[in-house]
Amino acid sequence: MAAGETAVLSSPLKTDVAHVCETAETGAAMARKSVSAAAAAAIVASAGPGCESRVSKSALATKLLSLSGVFAVHKPRGPTSAELLNRLKEKLLAEAGMPSSEWTKRKKQTLKIGHGGTLDSAARGILVIGIGRGTKMLSSMLSGSKRYIAIGELGKATDTLDSTGKVTDEKPYDKITQEDIEGILRKFTGNIMQIPPLYSALKKDGQRLSALMKRGKVVEAKPARPVTVYSISLEKFQPPFFTIDVECGGGFYIRSLVSDIGKELSSCASVLELTRTKQGPFTLEEHALPEDKWTIDDIAQCLERCSALFPAELALKKSKPEESNAQGLSCECVALNETKEEGDVIKTV
Template sequence: MATGELGSRSAEKLFSLSGLFAVYKPKGRTSAAVLNLLKERLLAEAGVQVKDNKRKRQALKIGHGGTLDSAATGVLDQVTKSDLENVLQKFTGDIMQVPPLYSALKKDGERLSTLMKRGEAVEAKPARPVRVYSLSLQQFQPPLFTLDVECGGGFYVRSLVSDIGKELSTCASIQELTRTKHGPFTLEEHALHEDRWTIDEIARSLEHCMSLFPGEQSHKKFKTELPAETAVSREDK
């Protein structure tokens, strides 16, 4: 079989794929960087050469269901395990939360994080209702602690940790964060690591992941189903 023919068939298969699948995002990369790398890998495997970055984005459309920070640091001082466990109860259920200034939320069409990087003054967005289904302390080794959070859409873990610190009359921020579940997708069972980012692997993953949705659902429904309020995160703070 000629190389060109193989590339053509791979490209045909790649551009026929449609649906939802899960990938693993390693620490140190932004969500956007992971998507760009995945797109480059797939286009290269399919033999599709697109030099212009704008056209490359248009050639293969891939999006994500929720941004994860590339990295963070954390600190907590003079707090007992009992103090922390008691405070967590205040952040369970339906609560009001102010989104962090450094976020993907927009002002005048630009992300707040972009404005912050340019040194522009940014005002906090108003507090909004969010839901925390469960919040538990997993480990406590001062100055670090580990939480397990099951939350709804629009929830910011960074705001949660900051608010916990303020409630304890100190400060706290995230050192590590791992999303262990998003909708029906779990980290252990569904997330494709980088060594499996191939057209065939993604095709198999799509078939498996799409079977998790009951009945015949349209792509419009997928958009509302995926951010359903079952995003579980495990963090070390």
């Protein structure tokens, strides 16, 4: 049922004569409206309690399927990007009155939703989401730079290059100065070569390196590859901790950067905290929806605001909303990862 029809069913019948005169409608027109409203009320009454709720859920399901575009959410520390996407999907389905078990049974309509650019489970920050035809826009929308705030810890190396891993080495850091770090950072600006972490979503023989490592398999490091650092600055130094602000291109690993900084300083280092503050044209402060705003209406409003961020060539290609049919729905989640090696499509139903 359309949204306008929902409003008729849920609105009380108005019979104030003065109001009728003020609206300058004819008696015949008002009579027709009264009959229609009375008939609608009779349908609701005959359907019994809960009908209005079902009508509302149907309208929400229709609106959910009509959503199309790109927006951003705030990912907390803990869940993986895929887990967060599933959490978002579950909240939207529940709001629309379509629990997951129902979606596995109905295949007539598809809700496409995906994220672009995997963020480590131990990291927090902005995660860009595509919904509807917006899933096809993610690669183009996110071809720009990313920005991170990282807190590194000197004197401690781990197998994952961050605080979640096992300590593999410890070295002194007491003679390292702020000037030493600032001098080292200049070596990591521009086009550089970087070896990706062993614990990553990169693959070997179709399996993620991180999964192989967790199973105790022997994994060889991927060869160094070219990456780009647009800017890097030291924000704070309070030994053993240092905070850096990094803007980089795709395929760049902050964990590898922090580890390499430690080695250049004749010590070692690992990431203590990591926050992504920018992804493409989206920023954490301006565009990321917190979890309490993961509703159909809030996302619809966010999609409208974020449409101004589309490049001109994408704006011209914006298509009509997805055709919707609340009677038969299914769900497809698509994850577009950071690099070409991770460019496989992950689908969950």
